[in-house]
Amino acid sequence: MKKTILTGDRPTGKLHLGHYVGSLQSRVALQHEYDTFIIIADVQALTTNWDNPDQLAGDLHEVAMDYLAVGIDPSVATIFVQSMVPQIAELTIFYSMFVPVNVLRHNPTIKTEAAQKGYNDMNYGFLGYPVSQAADITFCKAHLVPVGKDQAPHLELTRQIARRFNSLYGEVLVEPDAMIQPLLKDLDGNTKMSKSIGIAIYLSEPADEVLRKVKTAVTDPARIRKDDPGHPKVCTVFAYQKEFNKSFAPELEKICKKGEIGCVECKKRLAAALNEMLEPIREKRTYYESHLDEVDDILQAGTQRAISVGAQTLAEVKEAMKIDYFG
Ligand code: SF4
The missing domain is CATH 3.40.50.620 (HUPs)
Known part of the structure; x- marks a missing residue:
């Protein structure tokens, strides 16, 4: 049973x-x-x-x-x-x-x-x-x-x-x-992603909207210039990379700490990973929307x-x- x-x-x-x-x-x-x-x-x-x-x-x-x-x-x-x-x-x-x-x-x-x-x-x-x-x-x-x-x-x-x-x-x-x-966490660092507070990315969100929302995410506030050493532990984008871009996260942790990747590039890579994951979900959903x-x-x-x-x-x-x- x-x-x-x-x-x-x-x-x-x-x-x-x-x-x-x-x-x-x-x-x-x-x-x-x-x-x-x-x-x-x-x-x-x-x-x-x-x-x-x-x-x-x-x-x-x-x-x-x-x-x-x-x-x-x-x-x-x-x-x-x-x-x-x-x-x-x-x-x-x-x-x-x-x-x-x-x-x-x-x-x-x-x-x-x-x-x-x-x-x-x-x-x-x-x-x-x-x-x-x-x-x-x-x-x-x-x-x-x-x-x-x-x-x-x-x-x-x-x-x-x-x-x-x-x-x-x-x-x-x-x-x-x-x-x-x-x-x-929400993209703006709130403790929980929610429809009513902050920025939520929906499973049916179009790819360009996913990128737009990810671009607004809160990162390490101590990082001013692209080559400043980062602190991934306090960065919301890093938390998302660990969840949705698992194979890249260990390398990202190293290169962020050394200031070898900019936050703009990092966010683009996150959006790409999210869109790769969401694409089959969007496709299936489109089918049910017409059925x-x-x-x-x-x-x-x-x-x-x-x-x-x-x-x-x-x-x-x-x-x-x-x-x-x-x-
Ligand atoms: S490079 Fe990525 S992980 Fe590092 S602070 Fe910027 S957004 Fe966060």
Whole structure:
């Protein structure tokens, strides 16, 4: 029996290199080894974009096309839409009975996100989305959840919910483990590439736009002239070269320190490496952009499988809670 992985994204538009490094490449690598469920968490997106639902359908397709373009194989991985799996909503309600409100209020991720969005008060859905996330993870009895460090508190809550449920009602749920994923810095040196802060390079970005964005990247501030000795350790471009141009990075480290390469040349080489990596992704994505019906078929088939897996878990949950009144 394969173990199960649950992973996914809120549909908020096209995915970028931060998603690629932080999760997509490991999903592609692990999809044959694990029973992989990939959730497009549209209900979670509604917790902050409830007033703009028109955008959701478009964003959902953008995310799905990026998944397929990077190499997620729908014949082995189950890509599904959260709001179309009613069992997740039902599990959310049952779990919410034994999660104290103060645990949610003091959740560090919730507090940080609320501060970033300038919320004085939080809507009920936003405050409770870690509970909904616990339902996303446990409906398919996931053993592993790839997360960034910033999402770790949510997973801890899922683990607590699973433990609490099992101790109250009997062993039904699986307590998932975190698989901590690397973070990619933004090109301007922020700690995490993000759509809302700094400069994000999208997986579907045209080649000339990739070059334009890379040219704006922050480098070693101590380097004024081309032949000044560089400090690759503090340079964002070097961090990218290590990630996306692995064969060149060791040589670059030496010649940068000796002042034998200029930052302009270095950035051009990074952009070239990125474009070489992104070209097949762009090509595949272009295909799906003109075959949206195929994307819909894949999402519907994945969602159907998620529904049948969720129905099995929900039946076990209801039986354990003794609310399966009529058998
Ligand atoms: S040469 Fe490259 S690694 Fe060295 S400081 Fe310039 S951009 Fe950074």
